Amino acid sequence: MTGVTIYQVAEAAGVSPSTVSNLLNGRPGRMLPQTRKRVEEAISQLGYRPNRAARQLRTGRIQVIGLVVPSVANPFWGTFARHLEHAALAEGYHVLLCNSERDPARERRYIEELWSDGIRGIVLCSSLPSLEHVMPLVHQGLSLVAFDRTAQAGDPPSLVNIGVDxxxxxxxxxxxxxxxxxxxxxxxxxxxxxxxxxxxxxxxxxxxxxxxxxxxxxxxxxxxxxxxxxxxxxxxxxxxxxxxxxxxxxxxxxxxxxxxxxxxxxxxxxxxxxxxxxxxxxxxxxxxxxxxxxxxxxxxxxxxPLADMAAEAFSQLRERLTGESTVGHSMLVRPELIVRASTGPAR
Amino acid sequence: MTGVTIYQVAEAAGVSPSTVSNLLNGRPGRMLPQTRKRVEEAISQLGYRPNRAARQLRTGRIQVIGLVVPSVANPFWGTFARHLEHAALAEGYHVLLCNSERDPARERRYIEELWSDGIRGIVLCSSLPSLEHVMPLVHQGLSLVAFDRTAQAGDPPSLVNIGVDxxxxxxxxxxxxxxxxxxxxxxxxxxxxxxxxxxxxxxxxxxxxxxxxxxxxxxxxxxxxxxxxxxxxxxxxxxxxxxxxxxxxxxxxxxxxxxxxxxxxxxxxxxxxxxxxxxxxxxxxxxxxxxxxxxxxxxxxxxxPLADMAAEAFSQLRERLTGESTVGHSMLVRPELIVRASTGPAR
DNA sequence: ATTTACTGGTGCAACGGTGCACTTAACCTA
DNA sequence: TAGGTTAAGTGCACCGTTGCACCAGTAAAT
Structure with a gap:
């Protein structure tokens, strides 16, 4: 019913689970090329895929970020979600979707659930001026990128704000x-x-x-x-x-x-x-x-420029999740006027 | 940095972790009301939330479903995603978002990744006539609800199809x-x-x-x-x-x-x-x-009728995940003509 | 007085990976 | 030949929950 484990791979390749784990976790120098090949063959033959829950439990890491938007039914947020998901996918991350419907209680509940799912990075598109409702988790180590919102006094120091001017x-x-x-x-x-x-x-x-x-x-x-x-x-x-x-x-x-x-x-x-x-x-x-x-x-x-902003949002979030960067800042993107036909000279 | 564990709750309440677990998993009759109260107080005081990775690893269950759509930037899919997410939330499920961009390879990769994330239920909005690319996983136990697609000969027997006529x-x-x-x-x-x-x-x-x-x-x-x-x-x-x-x-x-x-x-x-x-x-x-x-x-x-269809899609998927129902079927919803101003008499 | 049943718990072995600390054997050096 | 070094791979404890199997104490039944 369920999946192949690392033990089965180890057995098929005639090595210990540790060796398989070594290969999987970027330590391939620790084995002979032939051993490595045997393991790789066992993996592909059995169709082995690591169990993420186990990996997450052990390492505390998880390749999933949360996205909280008012509603993806709105084409603006739908487009943003799509771009963010693309950026995330390119780095092997998945995106959990949350529609807050602009309800603070719902927003808060979502973020707490994401936290207990083990998710430590969230792109939050909130229209609320204050982020008080999520501060406790931010202090516990939640990385937050706020989209479409400018910095306010009292924001947590690690917060990244991205939005248009x-x-x-x-x-x-x-x-x-x-x-x-x-x-x-x-x-x-x-x-x-x-x-x-x-x-x-x-x-x-x-x-x-x-x-x-x-x-x-x-x-x-x-x-x-x-x-x-x-x-x-x-x-x-x-x-x-x-x-x-x-x-x-x-x-x-x-x-x-x-x-x-x-x-x-x-x-x-x-x-x-x-x-x-x-x-x-x-x-x-x-x-x-x-x-x-x-x-x-x-x-x-x-x-x-939604695509760029989404890419930047993900990249900032990832940097914070991996610890490459911890300091917060604001990014105000310059918007552009697109003149079409709905405006004309005053009569 | 990370969370409160069940051990800390147990210690605070002066009971064993098993007792806390019993309370959490709907076996409250196994303890005195006073004990129960002590545990509940410890939980809320410490702000305990169960670690889902550990729970998933142990039970094999996870309250997340996958949603594969061509692109949520399209308002139609965005709206569907929102409705599905609402239905899921009401039952405590979360939704992982995947934009396939109508690319079969991408679709396949996504579904495999969802599987190895431990996700066993997917709502698939694919435009591909054949589901061959996902059949192996369906045979391993993946529950699939196909949206906007009618049944084809050769479909897996457990498949549910939901769509408009x-x-x-x-x-x-x-x-x-x-x-x-x-x-x-x-x-x-x-x-x-x-x-x-x-x-x-x-x-x-x-x-x-x-x-x-x-x-x-x-x-x-x-x-x-x-x-x-x-x-x-x-x-x-x-x-x-x-x-x-x-x-x-x-x-x-x-x-x-x-x-x-x-x-x-x-x-x-x-x-x-x-x-x-x-x-x-x-x-x-x-x-x-x-x-x-x-x-x-x-x-x-x-x-x-997207809202109804999304609710039905989730409900069917849930039934299959919980084992309440296993047999596949098709549901063809009757659409309705909405006459507005873009049509008029032929000249 | 002994057995039986029930109440209110607890002990413990998983679940599947991870990665540090360790072993073993081969090779090198003085 | 003792001592040191390195390469290749393994052992094991642990991550946080779960739920079956078990246990101690009390009450009712025989």
Whole structure:
């Protein structure tokens, strides 16, 4: 029913289990080439694969990292998960997937379970400003790479933060609209609490101020409630936002969306109202998900270089797991504005 | 650095490790309530969590299943992964994520690695007709639930297949177009090899035949090559398809796409050509991914009840892992046509 | 008074690898 | 020829849990 053991290999090759283990663990100089060959043949003939549980129990090491994302149903996180998994695979690591649904309790429970699975490295995509809920484990030796989150005072010293520069990204988006002549620009998002929302909002107001506009006068729509919202609902949220904004007395001519899903919802909302995206109202997103280019009109957006960021996240995590590096730091990747058809000159 | 062991708990509670183990493994009747309480207090005070590697080594059981998908960057698979992970979590199982990129070698390697990780249950979303590459492990005791694939002669007897009824789905899509008065309907897909492509194609031709049209005359576009294509490239493929189709002498008035990603690419291609989707050319997709509703125009498509299917996939897998059930079967879920704005009457 | 049954535990040998410490034999050197 | 060195390979304790087999003490049955 189950697998071949190292004992069976040893017996077939006429050596001791230690010799097989020596071969398997990079000590091949300790045996004659002929012995080595016999062992290798036994391994392939029996189809031997080491039992990882046993190995982990003995060494404490395990080639699995945890990935906690809000939801892989969101194409942004799905794409990130795929890239991270690729980077991990190249080094022989596997990825355990956890969807937190932006629920702190769930997130915490997951991380504790990963810890007791023996997993000592996690890429955490949390929208929570504080990491207090995971601090105890970090102190016990958990390596953490936080994605899409900037450093906060009180972060553990070993923490690595990787993310895009949200302030610059939102500035790029907003400036682009200002250059097109827009003056009444709205900022649309869901929850006010997340760190990246705060930063993107700052980039937005900074750009307005630079252009001599009063940020206090900016049109901001942030959902009706403080309730956590699903990662997909944000599209529906965008749709609702447009209804509200168009019903108001200061109708925007352009909208900066918190992300692409939201922007797609906004575009749908604009069409619901019988208006044309890019002509009547311009929309700019954030992330450059796969579908931004396929949307109609194709979405102007701020691109996050996800593949590079995922590779970097894994590489940082691995360095910490192997002890090559222990000191924390932040990496702020510069985003890029991708101009497509959802933005046009103000009428 | 690492964890609290059962010995430390035992010592703190003044009992033997066996007693702690008895409590942990559902044999609480074997001790006095007071003893039980002492142990429970020791556990929570020390923050004890059982070491899963040790437990797995001893029992052979592990609460992790493998999920092999083409790519979670594709929203369809991302959504499926999320639903599966939810179902698993509810029963205390974790999910290891593997992106095969539709590469048989990679798929095979993954499954072997999962096996040697001690994982004995896998949900496999493979587009390969044959499962020969995994048969040896299935015979050794691997439980397999194949998703989005119908049974083939030669399948292992324990195999469970779960998927949507592709034939009916494609029939629904095609009939809908026929009822709108379309006569020149094209079928667009990538690789010809996949099982679901074959089935959807059959549904397409069946519907044409039912309407008295000659399926031989059907317009079929299946990409230029037999090369494997990425799961996201399929959108680009759709775009190319439209260019080719419009350049031909038999321009279709409606298109049945192999899936929603492809349909979105087709819609983009139609707009590239300066035509309007739903008026000049109707498009119907398959899957009903989240973005189908957000697209412009919103996509008419065939919905797969993914949440239910994922729950069923997990439940079937669990039954096989626990030995509650061992016999294989197929489950063909009935899909539903969702009519939106990308289809309209033939001109 | 002895046997039987039950209650509330404990002892111990696995599970499959790992890698340090050790042996054995052959070869080298003065 | 004693002493040292090296090459090739082995012995063994240990990683943390588990659950069967066992045991001591008490109560009920004979």
């Amino acid at each position: 949200n302030v610059i990204g939102a500035q790029l988006a907003t400036r682009h609209l200002l250059e097109l002549g827009h003056q009444r620009i709205a900022f649309v998002s869901g929850s006010v609490r997340s760190v990246n929302r705060r930063e993107r909002y700052r980039g937005f107001t900074d750009a307005l101020a630079d252009a001599g506009l009063d940020p206090q006068q900016a049109i901001v729509w942030s959902g009706a409630s403080e309730e956590p919202y699903g990662d997909l609902d944000v599209a529906g949220l965008g749709r609702t936002a447009v209804r509200d904004l168009l019903a108001g007395d200061r109708r925007p001519t352009a909208i900066v969306a918190i992300n692409d899903m939201c922007a797609l919802g906004i575009s749908a909302g604009i069409r619901d109202a019988g208006l044309e995206v890019g002509r009547d109202i311009s929309v700019v997103g954030f992330d450059d998900i796969v579908l931004a280019d396929l949307a109609s009109p194709a979405l102007t957006t701020v691109r996050q | 592709n034939v009916i789905g494609a029939q629904l899509a095609t009939r809908h177009l026929l009822e709108l008065g379309h006569q020149r309907i094209a079928f667009v897909s990538g690789s010809v090899r996949s099982v679901n492509r074959r089935e959807r194609y059959r549904g397409f031709t069946d519907a044409l035949a039912d309407a008295g049209l000659d399926p031989q005359q059907a317009i079929v576009w299946s990409g230029a090559s037999e090369e494997p294509y990425g799961d996201l490239d399929v959108a680009g493929l759709g775009r190319t398809a439209v260019r080719d189709l419009l350049a031909g002498d038999r321009r279709p008035t409606a298109i049945v796409a192999i899936n929603d990603m492809c349909a979105l690419g087709i819609s983009a291609g139609i707009r590239d050509a300066g035509l309007e989707v739903g008026r000049d050319i109707s498009v119907v997709g398959f899957d009903d991914i989240v973005l189908a509703d957000l697209a412009s125009p919103a996509l008419t498509t065939v919905r797969q």
